[in-house]
Amino acid sequence: MSNLEPPTKMPGANTPACSAQHTYSNLGEVRTHLLPSKACRPRTSERPVTDPQPLPPPLPKKTLTRTQSLPTHKASSPSLTRAGPPRKPLVGSRSVDESQADDDRAGPAQPPAEPPFSSLDAELGLSLHDLNHPEAVHAALEARQLEGLRVVHARLHTRLLGGRPGPCRPEHGFRLLDSSPCVESGDALYYRLVRVHEEAWHLLAAKVPKPGAEEPHPWGLELQVSLHPHFNLQGLCGLLPEGALPEAPWSGSVALVAEVPELTVAQWLVEAGARPPEEFTKTVALLLLQLSAALERLEALGVALAELRLENLLLVAPRGCTATGPPRLLLADFRRIHPRPPGTPGIHARQLGRLLRELLAPGVPLATPVATGLERLAAQLTRVRPSAARTRGALQALLWGPGPELRSHGAPLGSWLRVRRTMLVLHLAERAVGGEVPGLEDWLCCEYLTEATVASVDLALSLLWD
Helix, strand or coil: CCCCCCCCCCCCCCCCCCCCCEEEEECCEEEEECCCCCCCCCCCCCCCCCCCCCCCCCCCCCCCCCCCCCCCCCCCCHHHCCCCCCCCCCCCCCCHHHHHHHHHHCCCCCCCCCCCHHHHCCCCCCCHHHHCCHHHHHHHHHHHHHHHHHHHHHHHHHHHHCCCCCCCCCCCEEEECCCCCCEECCCEEEEEEEEEECCEEEEEEEEEECCCCCCCCHHHHHHHHHCCCCCCECCEEEEECCCCCCCCCCCCCEEEECCCCCEEHHHHHHHHHHCCHHHHHHHHHHHHHHHHHHHHHHHHCCEEECCCCHHHEEEECCCCCCCCCCCEEEECCCCCEEECCCCCCCCCHHHHHHHHHHHHCCCCCCCCHHHHHHHHHHHHHHHCCCCHHHHHHHHHHHHHCCCHHHHHCCCCHHHHHHHHHHHHHHHHHHHHHCCCCCCHHHHHHHHHHHHCCHHHHHHHHHHHHC
């Protein structure tokens, strides 16, 4: 309890009983409790003292602090309390001397600093003037949305292409994993092996030409070696010299490829016959989309392939993706490659049309929107002979919109692009919260919506539905 002694005599009847502060302490810490500021009633029940004693001198004013360990009283309703000086914020428990020393140095209490208005919109680049103009707000949101999609696309691209082994060097060692090929394509046999250097191991594949197969053109092999890494073009990482693997079932030096194939498109087509029509036609469109991307790259380099065959298109499981997703397609045949004649942008169009008909032929008639669009595209590839880039745009529109209904009603494509990008961002966010990892199809859709413009989408729809 406090060491302050109460007065020996009670105050007089006309003396207010609450003019002084009441103090109490808890475990050596002093707290003050201010009573309401309205006047107290005089005590009428007490008998007046005939010889009142003088009151003790008032206690010196001390600034006492409140410890946070004790329960606090709820604030009174604003309508029931009188205006007064603002209370200081609660601080940690200190001694009385420390409180006095601090109060001697401290200035008036300041409210907590609030962030400036501009910091709330710095990322969007908005100002107070812009917020009063909806056009500026829409432009800022659209730019930020497109930038976010580009970041997602770049990160997915890095993950899908990550882990590529560098070129082979003389100090590398090799170990054959299987005595039989893992995949037999139209022109080569692929054997799995491991390249070893110190603690680094890389799984590669040896590409062994079939006996009696046509020798690849030296210019085509040189082009394949010099290609910048592309998601849908088979990349070489060196030659395995003769004698490096004495137990190898082939003779001579062979090329080493970075991606180990699992099967060819011709083999996949045999196995995919029992799949539902919607899944089958969607996978066909995704495979043809990736093939168009590979051919687009070759056309940009001024070269063309003389022949496209299903048995020379390889399928690989993309890195970091679920096994149930679409496979990654690799264009692996560089034997018969030649410079592209000038003025022939659609040099691969007829081959793509023939390949598409081969993919759609085995099953029963497929009554799906994607199948209808693919059959329409096959006819246009032969008649219009578009470039690989325009073919890829048509396949993107067929997979992710807009559909023919939007075009027939003359809806603005710019508004559709903004809404479609927003929906993709929300879709990716919902899946990320659930712990689902984006896959190959998500990356391809991001690529479409980051590259698409009103003009490119309109050109793609004209190839599909005009």
